[in-house]
Amino acid sequence: MDPTALIMLAVIILLVVVLVAKTVLLVPQATASVIERLGRYRTVAQPGLNLLVPFFDRVRARVDLREQVVSFPPQPVITQDNLTVSIDTVVYFQVTDARSAVYEISNYITGVEQLTTTTLRNVVGGMSLEETLTSRDAINTQLRGVLDKETGRWGIRVARVELKAIDPPPSIKDSMEKQMRADREKRAMILNAEGTRESAIKTAEGQKQAAILGAEGQKQAAILTAEADRQSSILRAQGDRASQYLTSQGQAKAIEKVFAAVKRAKPTPELLAYQYLQTLPKMAEGDGNKVWVVPSDFSKSLEGFARSLGKADEDGVFRYEPPEQTEEAPPAEAVEDAVQEWFDTSTNPEVAEAVRAAEAVARKEVPRPGEFGTHVPAPRPGITGTSSTTPDNTELEQS
Incomplete structure (x- = not known):
């Protein structure tokens, strides 16, 4: 080819x-x-x-029609109280009209940056440093409103504006740190004082409650001790009375037995005189009984004692004759039944109720802190009662 x-x-x-x-x-x-x-x-x-x-x-x-994120370098801004702060900003925007973004501005990114800087200076210039540090949301809202309005003719929609950092001068930073440190120390001291005060209050409340409960316990113990002493005194008195009665009964029976034996032996005046003479040395054993004089009518006394034992027979000897029974003696069972009440140690119902109430209060659970003020019922004062319902017990209590 x-x-x-x-x-x-x-x-x-x-x-x-x-x-x-x-x-x-x-x-x-x-x-x-x-x-x-x-x-x-x-x-x-x-x-x-x-x-x-x-x-x-x-x-x-x-x-590019996607939402773009542009971070601008820190910008020096003067606040209302003439302090220079450095502020970093981040702008989120999106191109909605490509023709306006190309023909209305030569470089829309640079335009957004410069517009953000000027708007930020206007907004922060009307605030103090403290307001600037505490009003980030307000600054973001104002910046977004101004930027969205101004960039609309460029075919751009501003979605968000954020302040990344607000850096005050080093001297202001030091002052703020000192102030924050002082505030923290102040709060710590206040919290410490509050804790100490609360602890003291709780301790005082606990001591008060413990003292009250201790006094209540001592009161209940004193009531129980007094009741026990009273019951013990009553029972001791009843025991002494019963003991005296039994002693006297025994002595009476012993005397009766001896007297009956003497009568059954039918003693003569000579025997009685002999027994009497044998007793004389024992009577003279004391230190104060050195001399004992026999009365002149001693024989007549013995003769009268013999006559009291009986009548003289034909041989001149006095014989014992038991006296005639004029009244029938009460049976021993009746006497024992009457005396048996002295040994009754059953508790009076009112006394038992008072003792149970005092024991219930003593066993009651100690209330917790914060529950102070509950009333502890005490047994009714002035309860009187005896362990027996016999008339002799009533006389003993009255005495």
Whole structure:
């Protein structure tokens, strides 16, 4: 084949390829392309396949339609109280109109940065340092409102504006740290004092409650001790009375037995005189009985004593004759029944009730802190009673 023809074929193929490349335009998603024809705005190519007129249409700019985050360097700002602070800002914005973003401003990112700086100075200039440090949300809201309004003609929508850092001067930082440290120490001292006060109050309340409960316990113990002493005294008195009665009864029976034995032996005056004379040395054994004088009518006394024992028989000896029973003596069982009441140690019902009430109070659980003020019932004062209902016990209690 002729070389000239080959060259011509290659040129034609190259022109076709260039023509196709100039005609077809592929736009990615979330991207817009501004198309110009012969230097004038023609249209905005949307994502996808777009056809152009070769050598007449061209792409002026490609614009990212996604939300962009731009962090601007720290900006020195003077507050209302003439203090210079350094503020870092972050702006979130999105291009909504690619044509305005290309033709209304040469560089919309630089425009947003400068507009943010000037707006920030205006907003912070009307606040003090303390308000600036504590009013970040208010500053963010004002900045977003101004920026969104001013950048709307550029085809940009400002979504958010955030203050990253607010750095006051080093001297102000030191003063603030000292103030914060003093505030923390003050709060710590206040909390310490509050804790000490609460602890003292709780301790005093506990001591007060313990003293009251101790007094109540001592009171109940004194009541029980007094009741026990009273019962013990009553029982001791009853025992002494019964003991005396039994002693006297024994002595009476012993005397009666001796007297009956003497009568049964039918002693003569000579025997009685002999026994009397035998007793005289024992009577003189004491230190104060050195001399004992026998009375002159001693024989007459013995004779009278013998007559009291009986009548004289024909031989002149007095014989004992038991006296006639004029009244029938009460049976021994009746006497024992009457005396048996002296040994009755059963407890009076009222006394038992008072003792049970005192024991219940003594066993009562001690109330917890914060429950102070509960009334502890005490047994009724003035309860009187005896362990027996016999008339003799009543006389003993009255005595």
